[in-house]
Amino acid sequence: MVGIRGNRAYLSFHNETVKTWPLSVLDAVIVMGRIQLTTDFLGYCSEHGILIILASSTGRYKGEVSNYPKNLDVLKKQVAQFCKSGFERSLSESVLKAKFTNCQRVLEQQARRKTLNASKCEHLNEVIKSLNKAKNQILSMTTPQQHFLLEAKVAKQYFSGLIIAVTAQWQFSGRNRLPPKDPINALLSLGYNLLFNNLLCLVRKHGLHPDIGFLHCGDYQPSLILDLMEPFRPLVVDATVLKLINKQQLRPTDFVYQGEQCLLSQDALKIFITAIEEKCVATFHCKQSKQLKDYRKAMSDQVLSLKTYLTQQSEFLAFKVL
Missing domain, CATH: 3.100.10.20 (CRISPR-associated endonuclease Cas1, N-terminal domain)
Incomplete structure (x- = not known):
């Protein structure tokens, strides 16, 4: 109470x-x-x-x-700014650079694992190099469509690295969804859904409209939430999934199948939701802001940064590990 x-x-x-x-x-x-x-x-x-x-x-x-009139001013600013031609470019650049940087960090952590052989480490390092190259390619792109296509291309490369980091017993061959067909994809889909829920609440808290985005425009889900999720997907969800399976806190036997759909057992569901929540509230020293914070605070700060960008034209900072 x-x-x-x-x-x-x-x-x-x-x-x-x-x-x-x-x-x-x-x-x-x-x-x-x-x-x-x-x-x-x-x-x-x-x-x-x-x-x-x-x-x-x-x-x-x-x-x-x-108190709707209080949030109306922020909403008006959001609509007005997003109607301007080319306005979304700098936002897309910031989010994609942050996402690619954070994906690199997750793969770098996996490449340091002693259980991986030399060929797998070499493959991971090649993917890491391609992610770094993609950050430079962003600067030469001018349209949301180009940004979106680059993000899709990099995501495919990134998941090829995750395949290397996952042991063969999990039978993970890449991202699939609607429905997820294997345990790793079941975990990723659930994790992204939990992350989505967190950011939707934070976006509404700051008075922004979840449907007015800049990168995922036209998607069937609230596009602004999908945009602001991108930097946190690898750090909050992917890293948690890898930790749980590498430490054998979850095993392939913890999953059940209904037709083509793979689902978590009740026990596995509790373990995973607890792990995601622990990740969200775990504190770390943020080099970007030079403060001690947790990932949920980092999410809120990123939404607040977008709000001040829209209302005061200050710099938008997408969250990334440095």
């Missing part, structure tokens, strides 16, 4: 206070799972224009309680 005592908000569990915050620091609230908000707390948020996002325990966006 979340409520108010004096000038502080409190979080309680079984009538014991777990944490408190000064009311003055609240700018938005994301409610994940079965959490009760007291009438006093709801009233305070409504009176002060504090957005409340409602989500499932896995972060799936359900809706929101908002």
Whole structure:
């Protein structure tokens, strides 16, 4: 339960206070799972224009309680800026450079594994070089279509590196989905869905519209969420999948098949969701901002960076490891 005592908000569990915050620091609230908000707390948020996002325990966006006029200014700026010709180019460049850098980092970590033989390490290093080359190619491209095609080409090269990093017992031959046909793809699809949920809530928290994107325009899913996910896919999801299977915390026997679809068992599902959540809240020293933060804070900061870029024309910083 979340409520108010004096000038502080409190979080309680079984009538014991777990944490408190000064009311003055609240700018938005994301409610994940079965959490009760007291009438006093709801009233305070409504009176002060504090957005409340409602989500499932896995972060799936359900809706929101908002002071709509407060967020309308941000939405107007987003629509106006994205209608300008060529506006999306710098955003696409920043996101793709960050994604390619983060993909490199994941493959570099795998290349240092002592269990890989020389030929596999050599292949991984070739993929890493191709990712570095792709970052330079971005500068010569001028249209969203060119950026999108480059991203698809690099993704194929990147997954060829992941194939090398996964042992043969997993029978992973590349990315497939709708439905995922093997355990690795089942993990990747679920992980990307959890990441999607997190970013959708954060985008709504900052008053942006999830359907107005710059790289995945025309996709059947909210394009802005797909855009902002890109830098975090390798670091949050791919790295977690590799860690779980390399440490044998998950095994091929933890999966079941329904027709062509591969699914996680209930036990495997709990292990994986817990691992993703632990990854999201694990702290690290961010060289980009020179601060101690976690990946969920990094996601929020990236969305905030886009918001200030749209409203104040400041530099947009897509998250990358340096």
